[in-house]
Amino acid sequence: MNTPLLEVKNLKKYFKTPNGMLHAVDDVSFTLERGSTLGLVGESGCGKSTTGRAILCLTEPTSGQIIFDGQHLMKLSPSELRRQRQDMQIIFQDPYSSLDPRFTVAQAIEEPFRIHKLIMDKRERHKKVLALMDTVGLARRLINSYPHELDGGRRQRIGIARALALGPRFIVCDEPVSALDVSIQAQILNLMKQLQRELGLTYLFITHDLSVVRHFSDDIAVMYLGRMVEKAPTEALFAHPLHPYTKALLSAIPIPDIDRRTERILLKGELSSPIEPAKICRFSNRCGECIDLCKEEEPLMHEVSPGHFVSCFRASGY
């Protein structure tokens, strides 16, 4: 149990565009311990979803290493990779588009068994579907409903049941609650926490919602324009954000508490383009603490305090 469940080394994913290479994920490395949750945070276009998909080899990484439980995923043959998928799953953001509209609840949940030819007996499979529905809190009477007849919360429960069917150890959660209303969001978050406790799951939790990720994760990694800029244990990150972008991001969360007003750091401008970025600090054009060095060289990730990594020239320990 000492080796981490997942180790990602120098992961890169570039996309070809008419204007040049788009550096969606650029040299991202991290490890993920068994049973823990890593929150991957950033704004749209920062490459967090692509990272999640690249780790599962749903989109082929450009380069890097993904070591899952001692297995080098990128070296597996297609059929070995398909078998490996029983161990690692994904829950999608949009419960409206991640379910085939032509599949009933039962068909969607039993699909994993069909694909891997696991439970061939019909009655057995039906029993297993019902058990999974109980696990995720879906009423059994919905078994023959179609997704469009259900609301977002219930659809997300189907997505979770489908992901759990094969008994995975690792689940990438790609903004699983962003499309849901607050009251439903809390129901789903509680369910996911409970499942983690009961089944010993390891999560990579991708989100843009910082208050959710604080509630949910043990560690948080912040991404900006394809780069990981800071990674730290959750409370350390909230107590001592070191990267200027993390600081701005944290200060930008509107807090639903009238007695707690933080001083806001407003960023200038908007994201620059991730196409063929210059080899300098990618945040330098919006950074309030920028120095000359930032416009000359690209900072590297370094550990400033135990477990707290940051890629900024100006950051030091606390």
Added chain:
Amino acid sequence: MNQNDAVTAPSPMDSLELDIRDLRVEYRTMEGTVYALNGIDLQIPKGRTLGLVGETGAGKSTTGLAIMNLIPSPPGVIVSGSIFLGGESILKKSEKEMNLIRGNKVSMIFQDPMTSLNPVVPVVDQIMEVIEHHEKISPRESLPKALEMLEMVGIPRNRAHEYPHQFSGGMKQRVIIAIALACSPYLLIADEPTTALDVTIQAQVLDMMRELRKKYQMSMLMITHDLGIVVEICDLVAVIYDGRVVEHGTLRDIFINTRHPYTEGLFNSLPDMENPKAELKPIPGLMPDPTRIPTGCPFHPRCGYAMDICAKTRPSRYYASTEHYVECHLYDEKTVVSGGRIKQ
């Protein structure tokens, strides 16, 4: 103070920018009638900002569209009620009269900036259009004003003649704000203006809106599902459930002296800032099907405090102060006088 006060306005009419009374809106479709607004009351005093908070399907957007008199019809039908804007009854206006009010006395910002601008018209022309229409001036006279508006929302003049697809989401929303404010409206309706934007961009836009509201001294209706944004920008809050205001009050009333179980549930669904790892206490169940609204209090099937009466009669309005009222059977007069917050 008791329920009878609901009939008369808590504050005098002439100081109200917006006054909605008992508004009922239905969407009559083939599949059945959707009861979107079921007797909503909303008042915004001049110069103040009211946050309209609720979840999907609660009737927030319908309220905004009703004020603009832009509810798509069919299938939308305004069944009863009244809307007064600056003392004038909107629902009695002809389409022609409404066209002098929209964009001029009241403006609206919509949720999705990506689709709210005409893709084949340069952005500056889309601002000029509203100025020309209401100030009856020529394109040559309106151009400088439109450029000025763009600059005010932080878009450089040299990008004025570009098309919407050349702008990012945040900048498009700025353009839409410029359109909304071009004729200095008395009331601005903002329907989830930052939901589609990133957090840091949201912070920029909210900051700008706060500045502009001060500059124009206008009233504002902020429609949102995010209690954090309410704190940022609102003076008053109305919590809406199932097309009706269930709790209304100042920021402090709602955030500190929470009374309605639904409002409480909303807060409990959010991670606690003091103790972020504490387990969430979500509201059980789901929003009611808007074609089949529960009898009595529409929240009773999900309410942890529900009593027999809740399933039978709709609760009346109980006032804790002139501005803080709640529609819930838990608050008969005694409870209100003792002023206790709901304890579990």
Added chain:
Amino acid sequence: MWRFVLKRVLTIIPIMLGTTFIVFSIMSFAPGDAVGMLAADASQEEKAALRQELGLDDPLLIQYARYIKNLLLGDMGISYKSGAPVTEELAARIPYTALLAVVASIITIILAIPLGVIAAIRQNTFFDTSSMVFCLLGISIPPFWLGLLLILSFGVKLKMLPVSGSGSWAHLIMPAITQSVAGLATIARVTRSSMLEVIRQDYIRTARAKGIAYNQVIRRHALKNSLLPTITVAGLQVGALLSGAVVTETVFSWPGIGRFLVSSISWRDTPCVLGCVVIFVLTFSIINLIVDILYGFVDPRIKAIYKKA
């Protein structure tokens, strides 16, 4: 932008080569060969010599290359039937077909777009329902039958219009109506549905929120956006119009290319058939080219893509 136009014009070349080659090779299966037609009474040896002279023994590709070379020089061969150059035969008939096509297109566009737009903004009214019933009939009625019915009522029974031939404007009326009905109905239906789509868009709501009258919103904001699908379909309808000429011109004995094509086929006059088809395909390709370029001018997003490419 002009670079794009130039580029787009150049892409027509492979398309033209492809289409003419396909047509050319299919036509090479046609029964009745040039020698049999030109020198029916000659002896076997003379025929063989002539065949060699005309290059009919060469491989298909060589023959095709020769045809293209001649085509570029304005030579489409000799009509088997009349012995006159095909270009002359075509030149005599193109104006008639062009006149009919232009008049029919004008009728189509002038009526179809307003019909579709008004039907959309008055959705589910009597006007909408009746015009859509009309359009449904319009796309279902066979044009040659419609032509016959017109002849029957206005020509034979009422004696208001000449039943066939050409020469005066009165001759043009019935063929033009026959030619335009199907296109009119199709374009009106497409315009209506794209208009319905557009008026539900968010930016229409934004424009309404500015206080601009509904009619003006339609004119300034909806029309241009809803015309995009219409333009595409209108371009395709031109193709249908050209093929439709075959039938319409036969019904009304209109002396255009369509009728010429039919008679050339029955005479097994391959060079003429090929000539007619090449003219039709060329026209159709040019129309599609214009449609593509128009697109760029109407929609800045597409213009941007064009500029990049």
Added chain:
Amino acid sequence: MEETTLDTVSSATAKKPRSQAYYTWKRLKRNKGSMAGLAILTIYFLLMLGANLLYDYKDVAIKQNIPARLQAPSVAHPFGTDESGRDVLARVIHGSRTSILISVAAVLVAMVIGGALGAIAGFYGERLSNVIMRFMDVLLAIPATLFAIVIVSALGTSVSNLIIACSVANIPKFARILRSSVMSVRNAEYIEAARALGARESYILIRHVLPNSISPLFVQLTITVGTLILLLSGMSFVGLGIQPPTPEWGAMLASARTYIRNYSYLCFFPGMAIMLCILSLNLLGDGLRDALDPRLK
């Protein structure tokens, strides 16, 4: 879980499993126009099947009967008789076999070939897609009617040639439609979900992509049958399709044309037969389009 309790409290038993086709049919049933179209098409179909029971092909539809020529509609001959004394009703009914069978056969061929090309072009890599689609572009640059005429003029007017001509001219249309609908489905999240579960590409194509992208093809199928009936009768009308004396609607109109001055009823019934058939197909197609549209649930 709270939600479980809430769900089970209000629960009845699970409803019956129903296929998507059942729901599509339920929606289609609401469309009166489509139902009318379907009813008319059923009548055509029954007449087609029973044509030989009603009127013998050789004796009534083909054999000349000069003494009985050009009789106006009567009880014995509801649609009258033609210039050769043949019963027009019998010929219209037998004509439906020719027109409808050739069109349906041609559409099926075009749909299978075009659909396969479109699915391959849409689902597999860019290079293959480009090759296929450039070729389709070339085919599309020739108007379909013209293409069919060219083929028939080169190969002759046999039934099989007509089927080839009509289908080849429509292959690119089907290819385009399926390709674009496959491409929009291909990137859907549920496709990625299936891949994440470890499904093979072939499984994904068959279980997810095709079922979700095929519905526009059915609409196109319905409408194209109509277009082809029109094309076929048009070609027969100008003498490039079915040749007399085989009963065919367009060919019947062509010969009726000569008698338009004095025997106008001859022009009426075959034309009506074509129009009603195409109208019903269009009505059904419009209804199907709505019933299959996922946006309308």
